[in-house]
Amino acid sequence: MSAMLNIAVRAARAAGRVTMRYFDRIDTVKVVSKSRNDFVTDVDRAAEIAIIQELRGKFPDHAILAEESGSHGGNEFEWIIDPLDGTTNYVHGFPQWSVSIGLRVRGRMELGVVYDPLHEELFTAERGGGAKLNDRRIRVSSRRGLEGAxxxxxxxxxxxxxxxxxxxxxxxxxxxxxxxxxxxxxxxxxxxxxxxxxxxxxxxxxxxxxxxxxxxxxxxxxxxxxxxxxxxxxxxxxxxxxxxxxxxxxxxxxxxxxxxxxxxx
Structure with missing residues (x-):
């Protein structure tokens, strides 16, 4: 695992801790409607701050594109962040949501992390290095068509x-x-x-x-x-x-x- 992927994993786990802290007491979380059927919570914002702090601590010159705070200027390295993907599920207590962090360099995705803190599943990928779930190599299905898919x-x-x-x-x-x-x-x-x-x-x-x-x-x-x-x-x-x-x-x-x-x- 590269140094950059290690930092991305650390950032995803930091955000995961924030989301887990409030999931069993969601009634205390402030929910705001950004637009029709699109919500944001204090947890989204806090998780995003946790991610940005981790990334900025190691890569202060990198650009960031984050769902809640938008674009943060920087060089050709751009982190693309969703601190809580599935907010509607989260606020209803529906157990399907995640943290997503990707790195794009000069327009090409180079690494990605998707973390499900509820089930402790960490999906990671680096360009040319394959994809893993909790450090075990994963592959797409070999199904030959739509029948049974x-x-x-x-x-x-x-x-x-x-x-x-x-x-x-x-x-x-x-x-x-x-x-x-x-x-x-x-x-x-x-x-x-x-x-x-x-x-x-x-x-x-x-x-x-x-x-x-x-x-x-x-x-x-x-x-x-x-x-x-x-x-x-x-x-x-x-x-x-x-x-x-x-x-x-x-x-x-x-x-x-x-x-x-x-x-x-």
Whole structure:
């Protein structure tokens, strides 16, 4: 594990301690609505501060893109942070949320950490070094198509003007699969694809901090992450498809009829 990954893991665990401290007394946490169906808590902010303090302590010149505090200027090294991915789950006591930290250097993801403090599961990846869960190597599933596949997704909850199109995608994908799951933390969904727990995943309208670390996990676990057209512009469109190679290809085929100029791929 590189020095940078060690620091990212330390930062993720620091944020995890903050989130765990309040999870069993969520009634004491202040919840604010940022926009329709999009919430932030004092815990999100405190966890983000814990991450930034760890990173700034070692890398004061690095840039940071954080969900709650936005962009912090720096050099070509950029940390992309989601201190609590799955806040809605968190405030309802639903046990599916995580901490996500990724490092992008000159536009390319170089390392990623997704940490589930509830279950003590730490997913890590470095470019060229593979993906791991608690230091054990992980791989995407070897499923050959949609038949029998378990697929993860996220239902549009902020801007719902693509909801009807999403429901069409859902209908197209659910027909031959073993089922569709919507747990509520995109970062963990990507980690589960990397670990072979999900065969594939797609979602519309994400933010970079939702998938930056997870996308590298999937790639380093032998999978593929693209936009809806199969290209590499998912950081621009924030519409993402991920999975093992054959499942990913099958998903793109089913999703293709729903992509047009009104829904950037």
């Amino acid at each position: 378990l697929i993860g997704t996220g239902i549009p909850f902020r801007e719902q003007h693509h909801l009807d199109r999403y429901l069409g995608m859902l209908k197209a994908l659910i027909q031959d699969t073993a089922g569709i799951r919507r747990p509520g933390s995109a970062a963990l969904d990507f980690a589960y694809v990397a670990a072979g727990r999900l065969d594939g995943f797609w979602e519309l309208g994400l933010s970079p901090w939702d998938f930056a670390a997870g996308a590298l996990l999937v790639a380093e676990a032998g999978g593929t992450v693209t936009d809806l057209s199969g290209g590499d512009r998912f950081f621009d469109t924030c519409n993402v498809v991920a999975g093992g190679l054959k499942v990913h290809r099958a998903m793109l085929e089913r999703l293709r009829p729903f992509v047009d100029a009104d829904l950037p791929a």
